[in-house]
Amino acid sequence: MKAIQITGTSGLDSLQMVQIPQPKPGQGEVLVRIHAVSLNYRDYMNVMGIRGVSGPIPRVPCSDGAGEVAGVGPGVTEWKVGDRVVIPFMPQWLDGEMTQVHQARALGANVDGLLREFAVLPAGCLLHIPDYLSYEEASTLPCAAVTAWNALVVRGQLKAGDSVLVLGTGGVSIFALQLARLAGARVLAISSSDDKCERLLAMGADAVCNYKTAPAWDAWALAQTDGAGVDKVIEIGGPETLNRSLKAVRFGGHVALIGVLTGVSGDIQTVQILRKSIRLDGIYVGSKAMFASLLKAMSQHELRPVIDSTFAMEHAADAFRLMESARHVGKIVVKV
Numbered sequence: 001m002k003a004i005q006i007t008g009t010s011g012l013d014s015l016q017m018v019q020i021p022q023p024k025p026g027q028g029e030v031l032v033r034i035h036a037v038s039l040n041y042r043d044y045m046n047v048m049g050i051r052g053v054s055g056p057i058p059r060v061p062c063s064d065g066a067g068e069v070a071g072v073g074p075g076v077t078e079w080k081v082g083d084r085v086v087i088p089f090m091p092q093w094l095d096g097e098m099t100q101v102h103q104a105r106a107l108g109a110n111v112d113g114l115l116r117e118f119a120v121l122p123a124g125c126l127l128h129i130p131d132y133l134s135y136e137e138a139s140t141l142p143c144a145a146v147t148a149w150n151a152l153v154v155r156g157q158l159k160a161g162d163s164v165l166v167l168g169t170g171g172v173s174i175f176a177l178q179l180a181r182l183a184g185a186r187v188l189a190i191s192s193s194d195d196k197c198e199r200l201l202a203m204g205a206d207a208v209c210n211y212k213t214a215p216a217w218d219a220w221a222l223a224q225t226d227g228a229g230v231d232k233v234i235e236i237g238g239p240e241t242l243n244r245s246l247k248a249v250r251f252g253g254h255v256a257l258i259g260v261l262t263g264v265s266g267d268i269q270t271v272q273i274l275r276k277s278i279r280l281d282g283i284y285v286g287s288k289a290m291f292a293s294l295l296k297a298m299s300q301h302e303l304r305p306v307i308d309s310t311f312a313m314e315h316a317a318d319a320f321r322l323m324e325s326a327r328h329v330g331k332i333v334v335k336v
């Protein structure tokens with residue numbers, strides 16, 4: 001079968017299409033024919049060696065995929081050939097609290113990811129793709145959408161009328177915008193260009209700020225909320241944005257600490273967190289149970305993911321180049 005592998009340390013140039021043996025499902029396992037994979041910033045970091053692929057190279061990248069059941073191993077009764085399935089980011093994290101074991105088995109880092117024609121997964125981790133979603137759309141959900149759902153709904157306890165600040169127009173932030181609107185929240189959004197700000201308004205943002213021309217977006221967010229601050233922040237930037245997020249959130253508000261786009265450590269005004277009783281909450285994707293509740297909510301409203309671009313498998317490196325350029329809005333998909 002065909003697969004894309006990270007074959008060395010030369011970044012995107014190390015991505016190669018290779019032939020590897022097709023895996024066989026064992027007891028309690030399912031063979032999935034992957035039809036579509038979506039990219040997350042983590043996949044880009046892994047290919048670039050920014051965070052380091054913590055397993056041997058070669059490694060198949062990409063955590064997020066959707067496909068159809070192509071075979072079942074002994075003891076599998078709940079799936080049949082042809083079922084359309086989507087695969088959670090951490091196949092072992094079914095419900096409850098996340099553990100180190102769940103995280104170590106996340107796809108596309110310590111273990112091979114899904115940028116390949118076939119993959120074997122535990123039967124118990126898979127979820128049915130709702131009928132209204134294509135494979136491409138379903139492939140966008142496991143990391144970015146589940147993270148936004150966990151941040152806003154599970155940990156954030158979002159309710160109608162809340163104000164949510166989303167940073168940028170990447171995968172997580174656009175899902176957060178869509179889910180916040182679904183819940184009846186008010187969405188404030190910041191982005192790097194006027195064009196992208198227009199796109200955000202068209203997608204339902206209530207107010208937008210270009211952070212390149214108006215870098216004091218924390219003051220903007222305060223002004224938008226009569227000085228009180230927003231109820232929730234989807235914090236995807238990390239050290240260079242977190243202090244502004246802490247200023248932008250209200251007393252007792254919730255900051256979902258999700259991203260590392262500006263680095264993995266830095267100067268943080270810790271006193272703001274206690275002075276304002278901010279709930280600073282580390283989020284790491286979510287469980288299968290969270291994914292199931294996300295799919296239920298999406299299906300109720302037939303919510304469609306925003307896909308920026310779709311690439312053929314042989315052009316996977318170009319998909320990563322688009323992510324690197326940060327020109328995209330929403331998700332980037334590779335058809336397998």
Ligand SMILES: NC(=O)c1ccc[n+]([C@@H]2O[C@H](COP(=O)([O-])OP(=O)(O)OC[C@H]3O[C@@H](n4cnc5c(N)ncnc54)[C@H](OP(=O)(O)O)[C@@H]3O)[C@@H](O)[C@H]2O)c1
Nearest residue numbers: 041168169170171172191192258259260261283284285326
């Ligand atoms: N903890 C978790 O479970 C989890 C899950 C998913 C992702 N993440 C992390 O979350 C981050 C976003 O991931 P993603 O896959 O959504 O990335 P992505 O699709 O590549 O989105 C990146 C976008 O973020 C915006 N951005 C970049 N720098 C910014 C800054 N300084 N201030 C505000 N916005 C900025 C840009 O949009 P504009 O041009 O519109 O500003 C950029 O296009 C990454 O660090 C990723 O590793 C974490």
